[in-house]
Amino acid sequence: MNRWVAIAILIAVLAVIASAPGALLVAVVTLVYAWLTRLWARFGVRRVQYSRRLGASRAVAGDMVPLDVMIWNRKPLPLPWVAADDLVSDGLAVRERPQLDRDNEVQGRRIMHNAWSLAWYERVVRHFHLDDVRRGVYEFGPVRIRVRDILGRDAVEGSLELPDRLVVSPPALPVRRSGRETSPLGERRARRSLFVDPALYAGVRPFQPGDSTRRIHWRATARLGRAVSRRYEPARGREVLLALDIQTLPGPHWQMTWDDQAFEALCTTTASLARRLLDQGASVGLAAASFTGTPQRYAWLAPQASASQLARAGALLARVGPICSAPFGGLLTWLTRRLPPGATVMVLSARDPRAFLPALRRLAAGGYSVELVCTATDAAEHVRHARAIGIHAAAASLVPSPEHPDAVVMAV
Amino acid sequence: MSSKDMTRAPARPATDAQPLRGDRFLQHIGEAVAQAVVGAERPLRLLATALLAEGHALVEDVPGVGKTLLARAFAASLGLSFARVQGTPDLLPTDVTGSSILEGQRFRFVPGPVFTNVLLVDEINRATPRTQSALLEAMQERQVSAEGETRPLPDPFLVLATQNPVELEGTFALPEAQLDRFLLRIELGYPGEDDERRIASRHQASAEPMSNVQPVHAAAEVRALREAARTIRVSDEVERYAVALVRATREQEDVRLGASPRSSVALYRAAQAWALLDGRDFVLPDDVRSLAAAVLEHRLLLDVDRELRGATVRGVVEAVLDSVPVPLADEPG
Numbered sequence: 175m176n177r178w179v180a181i182a183i184l185i186a187v188l189a190v191i192a193s194a195p196g197a198l199l200v201a202v203v204t205l206v207y208a209w210l211t212r213l214w215a216r217f218g219v220r221r222v223q224y225s226r227r228l229g230a231s232r233a234v235a236g237d238m239v240p241l242d243v244m245i246w247n248r249k250p251l252p253l254p255w256v257a258a259d260d261l262v263s264d265g266l267a268v269r270e271r272p273q274l275d276r277d278n279e280v281q282g283r284r285i286m287h288n289a290w291s292l293a294w295y296e297r298v299v300r301h302f303h304l305d306d307v308r309r310g311v312y313e314f315g316p317v318r319i320r321v322r323d324i325l326g327r328d329a330v331e332g333s334l335e336l337p338d339r340l341v342v343s344p345p346a347l348p349v350r351r352s353g354r355e356t357s358p359l360g361e362r363r364a365r366r367s368l369f370v371d372p373a374l375y376a377g378v379r380p381f382q383p384g385d386s387t388r389r390i391h392w393r394a395t396a397r398l399g400r401a402v403s404r405r406y407e408p409a410r411g412r413e414v415l416l417a418l419d420i421q422t423l424p425g426p427h428w429q430m431t432w433d434d435q436a437f438e439a440l441c442t443t444t445a446s447l448a449r450r451l452l453d454q455g456a457s458v459g460l461a462a463a464s465f466t467g468t469p470q471r472y473a474w475l476a477p478q479a480s481a482s483q484l485a486r487a488g489a490l491l492a493r494v495g496p497i498c499s500a501p502f503g504g505l506l507t508w509l510t511r512r513l514p515p516g517a518t519v520m521v522l523s524a525r526d527p528r529a530f531l532p533a534l535r536r537l538a539a540g541g542y543s544v545e546l547v548c549t550a551t552d553a554a555e556h557v558r559h560a561r562a563i564g565i566h567a568a569a570a571s572l573v574p575s576p577e578h579p580d581a582v583v584m585a586v
Numbered sequence: 587m588s589s590k591d592m593t594r595a596p597a598r599p600a601t602d603a604q605p606l607r608g609d610r611f612l613q614h615i616g617e618a619v620a621q622a623v624v625g626a627e628r629p630l631r632l633l634a635t636a637l638l639a640e641g642h643a644l645v646e647d648v649p650g651v652g653k654t655l656l657a658r659a660f661a662a663s664l665g666l667s668f669a670r671v672q673g674t675p676d677l678l679p680t681d682v683t684g685s686s687i688l689e690g691q692r693f694r695f696v697p698g699p700v701f702t703n704v705l706l707v708d709e710i711n712r713a714t715p716r717t718q719s720a721l722l723e724a725m726q727e728r729q730v731s732a733e734g735e736t737r738p739l740p741d742p743f744l745v746l747a748t749q750n751p752v753e754l755e756g757t758f759a760l761p762e763a764q765l766d767r768f769l770l771r772i773e774l775g776y777p778g779e780d781d782e783r784r785i786a787s788r789h790q791a792s793a794e795p796m797s798n799v800q801p802v803h804a805a806a807e808v809r810a811l812r813e814a815a816r817t818i819r820v821s822d823e824v825e826r827y828a829v830a831l832v833r834a835t836r837e838q839e840d841v842r843l844g845a846s847p848r849s850s851v852a853l854y855r856a857a858q859a860w861a862l863l864d865g866r867d868f869v870l871p872d873d874v875r876s877l878a879a880a881v882l883e884h885r886l887l888l889d890v891d892r893e894l895r896g897a898t899v900r901g902v903v904e905a906v907l908d909s910v911p912v913p914l915a916d917e918p919g
Contacts, residue, residue, distance in 0.1 A: 346890070
């Protein structure tokens with residue numbers, strides 16, 4: 175452009191010398207055009223404020239999440255055309271933008287395109303709606319902003335990081351039982367308990383070498399004339415670990431195929447059981463051999479009975495993907511290093527359990543209470559296989575339909 | 587599992603001529619605590635508020651931000667007797683309260699670490715619920731019933747409990763009834779860059795920063811200030827405002843269990859102590875606002891479905907503060 179400006183000035187000088195008004199007009203028009211172009215190129219994106227506001231940073235699958243986008247031209251220079259390409263994760267449905275183009279630069283992102291014409295100091299807010307969000311973690315940003323000058327030529331562009339995240343948990347639905355309820359969910363008698371609960375006093379027994387002095391019952395010792403120690407009941411705290419078998423199709427664990435509907439049903443059933451167990455006062459944890467965006471091989475949430483544990487479980491389930499990070503049997507073996515014997519391991523699976531039944535038997539033999547919850551369409555068959563080797567099993571299904579469930583029914 | 591320090595004489599004795607002012611008290615302990623702790627002015631003020639309002643404080647934050655150091659330095663600066671209990675799953679109630687042992691033909695009661703002025707219960711959520719509940723009576727009634735006998739605790743008595751909200755493995759969440767007994771919940775947060783550099787250089791210069799903390803006040807002065815805090819004036823408008831804030835928590839749709847009437851008392855008492863530490867003899871609505879989060883957040887139980895959708899207790903308290911009108915000075919009545 176500098177060359178054109180120099181030529182225009184030269185023409186203007188020559189036009190003045192030669193007294194040629196036509197040439198002078200051409201030179202002036204060229205100079206004005208150059209000035210206008212430089213004006214928008216220099217100040218176009220300055221003091222342009224773009225912001226995005228998500229109605230919530232956490233949601234449950236099926237929710238509608240409002241999304242507001244605001245642009246504000248905070249300077250006297252009007253912007254005849256300004257566009258913002260906001261990148262959003264794949265899988266989001268924006269009601270007002272049914273078609274979102276795929277971005278060529280950032281993988282897994284789509285472009286939410288907006289364009290405005292802004293007067294000086296004008297601010298515009300647009301309201302969008304993310305409809306029927308699916309389970310997962312969605313990222314927003316960066317934003318690319320482009321400004322055109324008064325003649326419609328691209329003047330300048332800039333970009334903003336503006337990161338945002340939406341975590342969508344699976345729904346935690348009510349759990350109903352179709353059969354006779356024999357015991358609370360997740361409670362089965364363990365074969366043995368290694369721990370005693372000092373809250374459950376069960377009497378006294380003769381003092382044995384190695385007993386802590388804290389355990390001596392001094393009053394009984396004085397009364398009987400010989401040292402006696404307190405005796406306690408075995409620990410009966412309900413600690414339930416929900417082990418999620420994320421492989422939904424038969425075959426090796428490293429295969430990259432999965433049944434999407436079965437996987438989502440598995441996540442929904444897991445969240446629903448976690449809610450039911452927490453309501454019953456159990457400590458609930460979660461484990462899966464899945465990639466969750468961290469370097470850890472296994473997704474892991476330590477058992478806890480606190481009120482906010484369901485939110486933590488929901489956040490972890492939002493991150494769990496359908497690709498296995500390790501064989502499920504390996505996860506079950508790993509659990510023995512994280513859980514005390516006596517705890518309940520509740521396995522949720524959508525495939526034939528015969529692939530990991532030996533690992534379940536080893537867990538049961540190790541003092542864990544093991545239960546299998548089958549969520550596949552042929553769950554009755556899977557339940558029969560598990561029961562044949564003495565593993566407690568139940569079939570779970572989403573009703574009225576897996577696509578739009580409002581409850582989980584457990585067939586005991 | 588527990589340790590006990592002896593009471594030390596204060597380095598700055600009170601003068602009889604002039605009663606100690608709350609702001610001077612805070613300044614003195616601030617200077618003493620600053621010998622060991624960097625950049626914890628608000629948490630320290632909240633601890634002093636809990637002490638003067640006859641409450642207890644729960645210090646909650648991620649590992650390594652100085653929760654335990656702050657609690658130890660605070661106790662050391664007051665020259666009060668101090669004991670520490672480390673919460674572990676095998677900690678028994680008698681390890682906290684004490685027990686009788688047979689000596690000859692008689693039983694002798696050996697007091698536990700709870701018989702002290704400042705009790706630091708480190709990682710309280712690692713103790714079993716039974717041991718946690720053993721602290722309930724001590725915290726609320728300031729007495730211990732053991733072996734059929736009730737024994738009063740020293741005066742003043744302050745429980746400073748710490749817990750880490752991140753590590754959940756092997757922990758027992760504090761029940762709502764016990765959380766309600768903590769007057770304040772205090773979060774430290776990460777220090778700023780300058781403060782962090784000062785922390786690093788201080789640890790280079792001195793192996794144990796706690797050794798620099800000297801007691802600056804005595805128990806009698808604390809008791810006198812506590813009495814003074816009770817006399818701080820609370821106008822009807824401010825009182826109505828505090829109660830309205832507490833009641834508004836019960837009407838929030840994100841909340842399953844709102845703040846209890848005990849919270850109203852806590853907010854009232856804490857605001858009095860907060861005003862005293864500011865050198866005033868009356869409570870402002872701003873005092874109540876400053877304390878609302880620390881007093882109310884840990885007492886609220888969120889609705890499970892709302893929590894799944896990202897509701898937080900902080901958001902609830904902010905909504906309550908936004909929704910309840912602040913009384914203005916020129917309002918009639």
